Amino acid sequence: MPTHVTILGAGVIGLSTALYCARRGMQVTVIDRSPAQRDGCSFGNAGMVVPSHFIPLAAPGMVSLGLKWMWNPESPFYIKPRLDPDLLTWALHFWKAATKQRVAAAAPVLRDLSLLSRQCFEDIGLDFGLVKNGLLMLCKEQHTLDEEARTAAQANALGIPAEVLDAKATGALDPGVTMDVCGSVYFPKDCHLSPARFIAALQSELTRLGVQFLWDTEVTGFKTETGTLKAVQTTQGEVEGQEVVLCGGVWSADLAASLNLKIPMQAGKGYSLTLPNPTQLPTICSICTEARLAVTPMDGALRVGGTMELAGVDQSITHRRVRGITRAFPTYFPAFSENDFSVAKPWSGLRPVAPDGMPYLGRTQRWKNLTLATGHAMMGLSLAPATGKIVSDLLVGEKPSLSLTLLSPDRFS
Secondary structure, three states: OOOEEEEOOOOOHHHHHHHHHHOOOOEEEEEEEOOOOHHHOOOOOOOOOOOOOOOOOOOOHHHHHHHHHHHOOOOOOEEOOOHHHHHHHHHHHHHHHOOOOHHHHHHHHHHHHHHHHHHHHHHHOOOOOOOOOOOEEOHHHHOHHHHHHHHHHHHHOOOOOOOOEEHHHHHHOOOOOOOOOOEEEOOOOOOOOOOHHHHHHHHHHHHHOOEEEEOOOOOOEEEEOOOOOEEEEEEOOEEEEEEEEEOOOOHHHHHOOOOOOOOEEEEEEEEEEEOOOOOOOOEEEEEEEOOOOEEEEEOEEEEEEEEEOOOOOOOOOOOHHHHHHHHHHHHOOOOOOHHHHHHHEEEEEEEEOOOOHHHOOEEEEOOOOOOEOEEEHHHHHHHHHHHHHHHHHHOOOOOOOOOOOOOOOOOOO
16 A cells, blocks of 8 residues: 555545545645635535436537537537637547447446445545435426436436426425426435535545645646656655646646646536525525526525536636526526526636546556546536545555446547
């Protein structure tokens, strides 16, 4: 077992990995380019734990839907037009992966990863307020509900319980909230939590365990020797470690490239707005299916998030994207109006999106002591504990409980 592990990135993936490594007795150093008081992708997300999301982003129909949406700046998906070879390469891989065969192979892997993660959330032993009320896929149109019903049938076949509900049954599940929908699919195994509260609980436990944090520290390179990383070079000097774990989010691709590794990645910008005193507060988190909005109650507040904007590594707020969220939300929850969001400050975060919709998780053949754990896209928080556990298993030489073949960091080499 390694005595010292260096983890690059202090997002929810990096912190979860640090937790499992530290609890196994390893000395852990976490390096992050941001200050300790930060507000990255791990903080403003929808806070959902979603075994229901077993279909990868690259799925049949997504290419044509994306092409349709990208011309509308308020739509759920937008690609900023630009001549970028990395974007073109990513798009080509996405197109190749969006097949029925690929989805059929990926679904059991995402299922196993999600169910493991859900169990880890329950077993992790920290106080962060996990709410196990399930999730509703809300549908305004009958044809959308019919499509979601087919997904529900797939879910049940995979052992993920799902129930198709009409409008009346949907309302009965959360009677304190007014919804304008024709029906929904209910996934009782899904959960939700406050991401900031979870991050705080992780950092508190890691501090107690003696984990060293290097904040405001950029990784500038690596000291290597015959297929081994001897040290991580940073703006604070060299950091040695027997094992290195790359959990750098959207910055992972550049760090990997400096090590001659190809992990195609795009920054998928997402937005959220949090209402501190909402007119109504759901007890169940939900997805507004047609609008691709995520709706989550969080300790008395209500967070609404959505969109996927591929515009490079750019965290600026595009207000037309935000307006798309604030206009769509009241069509599902008519007790609210667009004006309710005037008190909410828009947040944006950059999700690390692999072109086939699968994380990069596992060891790489090029470097003996490097493990990757990145590219989780919208599923970062949901899959974080399972990712941390699997990485710690790999580092001590144990075989993970699920196949990592489709998650291999070398799959695009």
